Amino acid sequence: MKKVVLAFDSFKGCISAQEACEACAQGVREAWQNAVVVQVPLSDGGEGLVECVRRMLPTRSVAVEVHGPLMDMVEAEYAISADGKTAYMEMAAASGLTLVPPERRNPLKATTYGVGEMIADAVKRGCREIVMGIGGSATCDGGRGMVEALKDCRCLDMDCQVIAACDVNNPLFGKNGAAYVFAPQKGATPEQVETLDGRLRAFAKATEHAGRATPELAFSSGAGAAGGLGYALLAYLNANLHSGIDIMLDIVGFDAAIKDADLVITGEGKSDEQTLMGKVPYGVLKRCRKANIPVWLLSGMIDDATGRLAESFGLVRSINEGDTRPLSVLMQPNVAKQNLKESVSFLVANYHELSMN
Known part of the structure; x- marks a missing residue:
């Protein structure tokens, strides 16, 4: 047989x-x-991660109101494992490109604030591990918005392990960085790309001055993922970035x-x-x-x-x-x-x- x-x-x-x-x-x-x-x-760990997990594992769905890419309120859904300890989420549920109509796309304004709110919600529900797909972003803020939200929610220094599904190896800034490589796909003009790259450099400097990162971290594989969200996950949440499909195959x-x-x-x-x-x-x-x-x-x-x-x-x-x-x-x-x-x-x-x- x-x-x-x-x-x-x-x-x-x-x-x-x-x-x-x-x-x-x-x-x-x-x-x-x-x-x-x-x-x-x-799923390769980007968009579709939560749906895949729901089909294969016993989970319960959670819906939370968060700020979307342009700070409009959106309902973001994620899943929590049967034991309540692990949250499975996609950054795109809060800050995804599909949440913004083409005529409104503007990575100069788009923020990952809602991603931070989604993480904070999971932590407050008792989750101690977060598995996040970080594909499909509308943003190029380096994860600054996420950090601000976690600060506002008093969850920045939480006791929680973050595992991010990441399949790009781009650095945070520079010609191969988040702005130059990905921002044009999100509606950025050449002039805006330069502005965004400058912002990412400034955010990295501020992060280093705060003692959260070394200068080398900005050049880590995956730091430029999801408009630089990978960098903030590494620097502020000590996340582990892994191949999305490997994470899914293990799950x-x-x-x-x-x-x-x-x-x-x-x-x-x-x-x-x-x-x-x-x-x-x-x-x-x-x-x-x-x-x-x-x-x-x-x-x-x-x-x-x-x-x-x-x-x-x-x-x-x-x-x-x-x-x-x-x-x-x-x-x-x-x-x-x-x-x-x-x-x-x-x-x-x-x-x-x-x-x-």
């Missing part, structure tokens, strides 16, 4: 990680009716899930060179390599001009291969789920032949 583990990320703008796993499971069972199928919907007990598996199937909306830089399929691949388990990559789109994906995975295939319909049709959830199911069913039915190649 075959054991197949399905470990998908969402196909952004199309289907969720859970929907991808369910469609894939239908395909596997069409080919191998008696297969043991284990579904592990995943869901992935190593135990793949024990004795014959095959692992993973995928995402589009796979390319970026996939091998900390995305869900690569995190899955690394764990499976250690256990000597073959991994197939099935994604909506495949861009493998360099051939590195084909070299890394046992099989690489687009679920839309041979489907000539327009992208707008292929992106429809029902179409994507059907194509994924049919692709998996065909490939699994030919598993032995593919394995020999």
Whole structure:
């Protein structure tokens, strides 16, 4: 009897990680009716972290009113573990880019104040560990807003361990820093980028003068993540920054899930060179390599001009291969789920032949 583990990320703008796993499971069972199928919907630790945790672990949801990126009040949701000790949250719930309409986006004004309020809320509820995804920010304040909120809430020097899911290695400031690399994506003009970079430098100086950091900390890997929030988490909360997908795989007990598996199937909306830089399929691949388990990559789109994906995975295939319909049709959830199911069913039915190649 075959054991197949399905470990998908969402196909952004199309289907969720859970929907991808369910469609894939239908395909596997069409080919191998008696297969043991284990579904592990995943996130890379950015947006989607809380949803992933909710699906895999017993938690309760919490909603709290906080200040959004432009200081409008928003309702931010996060999850707390069954024992009440760990909070799982995303900075984007309080300070995310999606909370700001395109015409109002302005990283000169956007703040992480609400992130601090969300953390303070969790601490006051008794949480002693916070796992935070720090992707999708609207901000470039270096985490200054978060620090101000924690001060206002009298939670800055709290007894709480913070683990941040971070998949960028940019420093706080400079040409590879938060302002120059990420602020343009948040609506900053070239002149505003220079202003923001200057603010980040000034914040680092103030932090150093306060005895919270050494000058080297601003150049730590991940300090520039989420508009510099990574820096404030390191300096003021002594946080640990880790690969988001590794955090998620540990949370869901992935190593135990793949024990004795014959095959692992993973995928995402589009796979390319970026996939091998900390995305869900690569995190899955690394764990499976250690256990000597073959991994197939099935994604909506495949861009493998360099051939590195084909070299890394046992099989690489687009679920839309041979489907000539327009992208707008292929992106429809029902179409994507059907194509994924049919692709998996065909490939699994030919598993032995593919394995020999």
